[in-house]
Amino acid sequence: MISLNKIFYGLFILMLIVGVYTYQLMWFKSSDELITLLLAALCVLDILGNRNHRQYKGLFVIIGIMTFYMLYSLFFVHYNTAKAIMSDFFIQIKPFIAFYAAYSMRVRFNDSQKLFLKRLCIALSVIMLSIILSGFGEAFFYHVAYFGIISTLLFLIYYYCSYQNMTRRDKIIMMLMLAVGFFSTRSKFYGFFVVAVYIFFWYKPGILARVKLKQWLTIVIVFCAVLYVAWGKIDYYFLSSGFMLDADEMDASFARAALYVQAPFVLMDHFIFGSGLASYATYSSGDVGYSQLYQQYGLDNVFGLLEGDCPFVSDTFFPELVQFGIVGIILFVYFFVWVYRKIKPKTLNPDAIQLYKIGLLIISFIAIESVAGSVFLQGPGIMVMILLGFVVREIAEINKKELTS
Numbered sequence: 001m002i003s004l005n006k007i008f009y010g011l012f013i014l015m016l017i018v019g020v021y022t023y024q025l026m027w028f029k030s031s032d033e034l035i036t037l038l039l040a041a042l043c044v045l046d047i048l049g050n051r052n053h054r055q056y057k058g059l060f061v062i063i064g065i066m067t068f069y070m071l072y073s074l075f076f077v078h079y080n081t082a083k084a085i086m087s088d089f090f091i092q093i094k095p096f097i098a099f100y101a102a103y104s105m106r107v108r109f110n111d112s113q114k115l116f117l118k119r120l121c122i123a124l125s126v127i128m129l130s131i132i133l134s135g136f137g138e139a140f141f142y143h144v145a146y147f148g149i150i151s152t153l154l155f156l157i158y159y160y161c162s163y164q165n166m167t168r169r170d171k172i173i174m175m176l177m178l179a180v181g182f183f184s185t186r187s188k189f190y191g192f193f194v195v196a197v198y199i200f201f202w203y204k205p206g207i208l209a210r211v212k213l214k215q216w217l218t219i220v221i222v223f224c225a226v227l228y229v230a231w232g233k234i235d236y237y238f239l240s241s242g243f244m245l246d247a248d249e250m251d252a253s254f255a256r257a258a259l260y261v262q263a264p265f266v267l268m269d270h271f272i273f274g275s276g277l278a279s280y281a282t283y284s285s286g287d288v289g290y291s292q293l294y295q296q297y298g299l300d301n302v303f304g305l306l307e308g309d310c311p312f313v314s315d316t317f318f319p320e321l322v323q324f325g326i327v328g329i330i331l332f333v334y335f336f337v338w339v340y341r342k343i344k345p346k347t348l349n350p351d352a353i354q355l356y357k358i359g360l361l362i363i364s365f366i367a368i369e370s371v372a373g374s375v376f377l378q379g380p381g382i383m384v385m386i387l388l389g390f391v392v393r394e395i396a397e398i399n400k401k402e403l404t405s
Contacts, residue, residue, distance in 0.1 A: 019379035021106035073276030084289030115176025148189030151181030255312035274325030286310030317370035
């Protein structure tokens with residue numbers, strides 16, 4: 001039996017430090033890809049050394065689906081170069097490798113490892129706050145949006161490492177850690193913060209089934225608060241932009257909105273299996289090779305989406321789902337429905353309830369960030385998918401133990 005716990009733990013910390021925290025300072029910009037490859041190698045080692053192949057059925061299915069889309073993109077639609085398509089293949093599969101590595105490998109962090117992670121999260125949060133207050137935040141982290149992303153990630157890691165024996169001190173530390181994200185001045189972080197406070201302090205499984213007037217009022221207030229802090233983005237991406245944009249009017253400020261506006265047309269023209277990998281709204285579709293779709297849909301004249309100058313081409317996630325068509329979109333939604341069903345506790349075990357809350361927060365984070373960012377495919381997305389894999393596995397173990405006892 002080969003023990004992979006220490007190796008996995010080391011890769012987890014390495015991803016946090018190199019793949020997320022100091023990523024923008026490094027000359028090597030593929031650290032998250034390299035660490036994901038090492039996680040994949042660990043999966044292979046687990047399958048061959050521990051004969052644990054039955055636990056990886058989900059990963060085999062994902063690889064099969066993505067291989068189909070790779071071949072479909074290469075031989076049927078082919079809107080980009082083979083290099084760009086292969087690049088996008090790996091980028092798209094990264095978070096799922098991370099999830100199934102954590103879910104299927106059955107690694108478990110021990111108490112001393114969790115304690116070190118908690119202390120590391122506190123130290124990283126304090127250092128980040130000091131850097132921000134000293135005026136070097138954007139120089140160190142590249143963009144203010146990362147203040148909120150990193151704060152959220154540190155909050156989630158600390159929460160996962162504390163859920164079994166959480167103290168009042170832990171709760172205070174977690175909220176202070178999350179509050180550092182306010183320096184991002186981004187509405188998507190404000191929206192997540194409201195959701196996090198509600199789920200962390202008030203939400204309980206099944207609350208909607210026995211909801212009273214007071215709880216309904218709380219839910220309405222929370223919803224209105226999220227809507228209020230995020231309204232600018234909602235109006236910009238989903239309401240106003242559709243009426244104000246055409247090929248002649250699109251400029252730098254409309255790059256993300258332009259991708260949203262044209263996405264339904266791309267989907268309707270490639271409805272079943274989509275436009276293929278590296279064809280739309282991804283890093284590979286602009287910076288590795290330039291997708292032919294951009295000229296067809298009048299996006300090649302939008303600043304930030306120009307051939308040879310595409311800094312905004314992957315600044316959002318949801319529009320890129322048109323690459324996979326209605327089949328791929330259904331499969332993507334089904335994955336998260338499956339995850340939700342797995343994390344939903346079947347007992348009133350307090351550990352299962354806390355894990356359920358962590359799972360809800362991770363899904364909320366992915367959903368909110370994906371409106372105006374591609375974090376799901378980057379280092380922070382890989383980290384939260386690892387945590388989500390832990391959560392799904394541990395809740396399954398708790399449910400099995402509770403139901404058989």
